Amino acid sequence: MLRVDPRQRTRLEQIIRNLGERTDEARTNGWQGEVEGLKVSLHAAQNKLATLDRAARNTPRPAPLGMPSIPPKTP
Secondary structure (H helix, E strand, C coil), X not given: CCCCCHHHHHHHHHHHHHHHHHHHHHHHHCCHHHXXXXXXXXXXXXXXXXXXXXXXXXXXXXXXXXXCCCCCCCC
């Protein structure tokens, strides 16, 4: 399975919208076979988006450690 680059999230959202529009068009025109194929593609794209969101939630964030302080030398 290919991993989706998180920077491509907006593109994946566009693809999902487009697949929805194409599914509606196919339904309107009575292209039942096309509707079924588009539904499979739409479901796969939605799953990829969910996987991307899940990975983003589970990615550990670096903890802010702050700047270390070095005590001054005593003569």
